[in-house]
Amino acid sequence: xxxxxxxxxxxCNTLGDVLNTAGMKRQGELESLDPRSLGRMLxxxxxxxxxxxxxxxxxxxxxxxxxxxxxxxxxxxVPATAISYVLETxxxxxxxxxxxxxxxxxxxxxxACGVVMLTL
Amino acid sequence: xxxxxxxxxLVHPIRLVYRLALMKTETPVEAHKTRLLxxxxxxxNVVGNVLLSHGMRQLGKIVSASPLDYARxxxxxxxxxxxxILAVWMICDLALLSRADLSFVLPVTASSYALIxxxxxxxxxxxxxxxxxxxxxMITLGxxxxxxxxxxxxNRPRELPL
Numbered sequence: 001x002x003x004x005x006x007x008x009x010x011x012c013n014t015l016g017d018v019l020n021t022a023g024m025k026r027q028g029e030l031e032s033l034d035p036r037s038l039g040r041m042l043x044x045x046x047x048x049x050x051x052x053x054x055x056x057x058x059x060x061x062x063x064x065x066x067x068x069x070x071x072x073x074x075x076x077x078v079p080a081t082a083i084s085y086v087l088e089t090x091x092x093x094x095x096x097x098x099x100x101x102x103x104x105x106x107x108x109x110x111x112a113c114g115v116v117m118l119t120l
Numbered sequence: 121x122x123x124x125x126x127x128x129x130l131v132h133p134i135r136l137v138y139r140l141a142l143m144k145t146e147t148p149v150e151a152h153k154t155r156l157l158x159x160x161x162x163x164x165n166v167v168g169n170v171l172l173s174h175g176m177r178q179l180g181k182i183v184s185a186s187p188l189d190y191a192r193x194x195x196x197x198x199x200x201x202x203x204x205i206l207a208v209w210m211i212c213d214l215a216l217l218s219r220a221d222l223s224f225v226l227p228v229t230a231s232s233y234a235l236i237x238x239x240x241x242x243x244x245x246x247x248x249x250x251x252x253x254x255x256x257x258m259i260t261l262g263x264x265x266x267x268x269x270x271x272x273x274x275n276r277p278r279e280l281p282l
Contacts, residue, residue, distance in 0.1 A: 017222060024218035025274065032153065033215075041215060051214065085226065092223035099273035100223045103265050107227040110262030115233050117255030 012061035023050025175199025
């Protein structure tokens, strides 16, 4: 049961972030931070299936994490975090077509290891 | 706390962040907007989490998988404020993702983990073990490395993958 939850958290996290990024990129850049632009951005998100799907999967991931934490301790959530970082970067490179070179790979690896250490 | 003060305490920090954002967006350089959004994402994540954590500690341990038990969170003003700021964080995060790569946002905003640990140490008197310090240093190095890459490497037009 614990490991199923870890897999669900990692998958939903990754899928959610990738969907959000794809959706927000399709919607276009936020031009400025004034209330009108932000309002317009939020109004478009409501009709953006990618972002709605992304937020939905992130919600599933959140509740999976809450139930995982209620049946085991925090360190059990570690693999989920680490896997998400690597998986998200892979998908960013191959699906979102972002340029991930050695700098970003080392950055993500360092950050993933660092976050794991913080939860130990 | 009276109801009026309660509302004022909730609204004030949001207005502060907002004014700060408006002031800075007048700079002509586009890169500054991305940078400002990055700071907002990190800042709101840290403040929201520290407040929520403080509020949860006052409530005591909740051992339940039922969402209803977590509704008790809304009885504590610190926790409510934390949740509100985390909502702001989500919006800022989406705004940042509209301008920057996921593979950039991911490592750079991870500095919030390091900052939450440090804030927890000074504000909530949590202990930072040697292994935690190693983690904080590693995250910081990762953030520095990622910040040297361009924030966006994909095309701006609408013909995008997916």
